[in-house]
Amino acid sequence: MADVRLSAGFTLIELLxxxxxxxxxxxALVIAIGSSSERQLANASDRFQALVGHACNQAELTGREIGVVMSASGYAFSRLDRDEWRTFGNDGELRARTWPAGLRIALTNADRTVALATPGHDMPQLVCFSSGEMTPFALELGLGDAAVRYRIDGKDDGTLKSKRIEDAR
Structure with a gap:
């Protein structure tokens, strides 16, 4: 008779x-969840920098000042028509944008905090002048309690630079 062994469980290798x-x-799940907020933050920073750069180019090309109105919920572009700022509306490249949920922003000019816009107050905090200059600023973006932030610096000569900042934890 043949010796038949019945398996009553898993082997150690199968369990391992x-x-x-x-x-x-x-x-993989932890990496995907952890980096999605950082990716969202990087995208928001890159998008803002690109759009402000585009707005400044447009100001120079058209000979009209273009402003950026920033609030806690988002930002919008406007142009100076005679003595009044008019928004671009909801169409086109310079349409109003919203920040990702949970984004923290801090806007400074010459190391002084600049107040964010509130509903009904649409004077721009940043202006791209037709001469190619801009209001100097520093904008810090953070998302949730992430250790990573982004800082966008705008110089008076119209140059923009972005920097990734990691908090030591």
């Missing part, structure tokens, strides 16, 4: 393979 697979999947 399952544990390794579960560990790899958990690590």
């Amino acid at each position: 393979v399952v544990v390794v697979i579960a560990g790899v999947l958990a690590a």
